[in-house]
Amino acid sequence: MIPSLIVVVLLALTARTMHLVNPPVGIRTPNVIVTAHQWWWAYHYPQSGVVTANELHMPVGSNWLLGIESADVIHDFWVPDLGAKMDAIPGHPNVLWIQPRQAGTYLGTCAEYCGCEHALMGIRVIVQPPEEFEAWQQSQLRVPAKPSGVEAERGAQLFEERTCMNCHTIAGTKAKGTVGPDLTHVGDRQTLGSGAILNTLDQLTNWIMDPQTIKPGCNMPSLKLTESQAHDIAIYLESLK
């Protein structure tokens, strides 16, 4: 008798908390669509049209609805300090409420084994005051300036010639690939490789030369570039702010 009563009480508390954490969606549409890929995260903000990857920006103090989807296998979006986790299942879109109360940087991770580089599929959420967030959105919508400087120009050229554009998108250029992360404003990001390395010129050069040494098994092949070529491309990409 008593254990059953305890169960009833616990169930009631469970239901109440479920509703507080993840209330019904109603007719609300998501503020950002999170699409999980094998081993990186794509973010698309339907209201403003911003498309980015691996770094999610949100305004502090609001209730945000995230659409959680997958482009390939099952992943899971989990930022422990911001809220619950939700599976990203291909063919079965899910939603998740996030209510960030404090500005700051929050780290999360993919929480459903999704293959080779599941361990290094990090999530980085930058929670900002609303004005800063708005400014960020505006800057993301701007097409980046043409590359200036010899090295950056060479880098842009190489980017086109050496198949990079087949996988990546850079707004305002011929690069319209969607296999890999959008790189339009990659220079702004704090990390690369979905949190695997810091975004510095050296690290980016190493990545471009051979991503397999940093994230073995990831879908970006080693492109057999020389260090100087990789360096030029890195200079170009860092200029995309």
Next chain:
Amino acid sequence: MMERNKMGMILFLLSEAMFLLLLILAYAFYHTSGELGKQVANALNVVKSALFSVALLSSSVTLWQADVCLKSGGRPQARLWLAVTILLGFIFLVGQGTEYAHLLREHVTISRNLFGTTFFTLTGFHGLHVAVGLALLLILLGLAALGSEWEPTPPAMEAISLYWHFVDGVWVVIFAVVYLWGYV
């Protein structure tokens, strides 16, 4: 206390029932979430399949008849009924085979769409069970024909009969879910 071989067979059939139930559920799940209904109507020939189903279900009756004869001591009649059972089961398999051939000619394969995937898996495993059952019945018939030294024991007859009736019973469910439901 129930005889041990019969008990063992019933338990085995319980586990097989679970397995086949899950294959049926997979078919039903995809049927309700897609356009399987139209596909069934287009691809399958319900009338022909119904005929072959009659063969299979009659084989249960003939097997039961064989059992009755055996209990009343009529061994040659029992062997005859057993042979008829096997023949009817064989007719069913041939019928299934022609249905498969027709589907494959129409390019409805296991990889064509969800209908093909679930249909071939479900009916394929059922057909496999029928084939195993036929093998068991043939062994029974063979042993019975060899003379009284090799005569299959009553528990063996009973256990294998249970298996055959089970396989027929499962077909009733499959026929209803796959062939009839498509028209509802």
Next chain:
Amino acid sequence: MSEESPANQAINSLADIKEYRGMLSWITSVDHKQIGIMYIVSSFIFFLVGLGLALAMRIQLMVPVSHFMSPGTYNQIFTMHGTTMVFLMAMPLLFGFSVYFVPLMIGARDMAFPRLNALGYWLYLFGALMMYFSFVAGGAPDAGWFSYAPLTERGYSSSLGIDYWALSLLVMGAGSVATGINLIVTVLTLRTPGMTLTRTPLFVWMIFFNAFLVILALPALNAALVMILADRQLNAHFFSPAHGGSALLWQNYFWLFGHPEVYILVLPAFGVISEVIPVFSRKVIYGYGFLAASTVAIAFLSYGVWIHHMFATGMSYVILYVFAGSSMLIAIPTGIKIFNWIATMWGGSIRFTTAMLFATAFLIQFTVGGLSGVAFAAIPIDWQLTDSYFVVAHIHYVLLGGTLFAMFAGIYYWFPKVTGRMLSEKIGKLHFWLMVLGFNGTFFGMHLLGVAGMPRRAYTYLDRPPLGTLHLISSLFAFVLALAIFVFLWNVVRSLRKGEVAGDNPWGGWTLEWATTSPPPMENFAQVPPVHGRRPLWDLAHKKEGGQP
């Protein structure tokens, strides 16, 4: 009672049984005792392999961003570790105990279907060998022991690893179902006269209901395996969303098997504990009826909780409430058992032999594991902690701290009966304390790792405190745990050669297996004692002093 009948006085070690001599007699055996021993020995070999895999994982995870092994290797290793421990170690170990002791405890000469018993063992062994063959056939499976689709589809897992995984499990699963059927028919048809079901030892009850779980849960796995093989080899579309298939269908079918499976892994342990605790408390088991009835309740409920493995998949709240409720409810019958075992010890005259030490540690550790498990039934907690190291802590507390500790209790209790020799109590206690230290040191911190955000199945992690420290501690204690296992193996080898001769009933046990020689002769009993109650040997001893039958 240690009266030895004249014909069997010569038997007090494995070498005294002539049928045990020679490889051929083992390979062709249909004797339940030989088959039981083969299951147990094989399971230990695979245990050592699985332990090796675990140590490799712990070395990789000792420091952040380690390059000790590639992710491809790690992913095969963690998959094979889980698959090995569940299917190649735990299940055969439990089957080995079951087929060895159930006939003895019910006073039978063998199982109902001796040849089917042998088939069950050989299907297991060959399935297991096929599973490991994958390493040299292009790569071991690497999608985790529950292999979620669509990661396991051909497009995302191109080596044959998953095919080997599925085929091996199908082979082993057939063996398991065969053994399950055999156990049920044995218990129902071969009990000695006088042993009604309510006088049957609790170990036999647990194995009996466990066998029902086996024959009804394995088919669910078989259906799922058949479907993934169809997808991979015949281009079917059961689980490929691109063609309308459902990724969630795999999870539903797998967990429909998977949840009963974890009860399959624990009910025999409950049976061992129910035998060991009364004997070493010199007291009748408290609440025999409740222990038996709660087993039935667990068996039924175990089919109604599987969705709790899928709380974070975005299902409707109605489904979530129902399964949260059933998952909380299933804790109750298990809790009843724990109370009954503690009540048995209470007021008893307790002897802390190694077997009893392991049984007591089981009570504590399994309860910890059970509490962490039922925490997941509170869905918001699950939403944070599922798929994190908190789950890893939970599963190891129930399976290692629970089942394995209970099986060690069973080994120290029954080793004398199987081999005719006592295991050394001194070495046994060293084994025990090293295991308690090693196990808890390795796995307790994983609760904290989970709360700190460490996901499961990750070959490495970035350097964020406290991850590095917790992982380092866990890895160091893992070596203590490995040392404990080697101490145990030393105990076995030493005791087989020069252990003290056991005699028929070294512990003063009351169930029928103690009414014959150690080891038992091929026919098990020269004569089965009369059974008028739940403790036949106690009744026999006390009848001589004028006690009631």
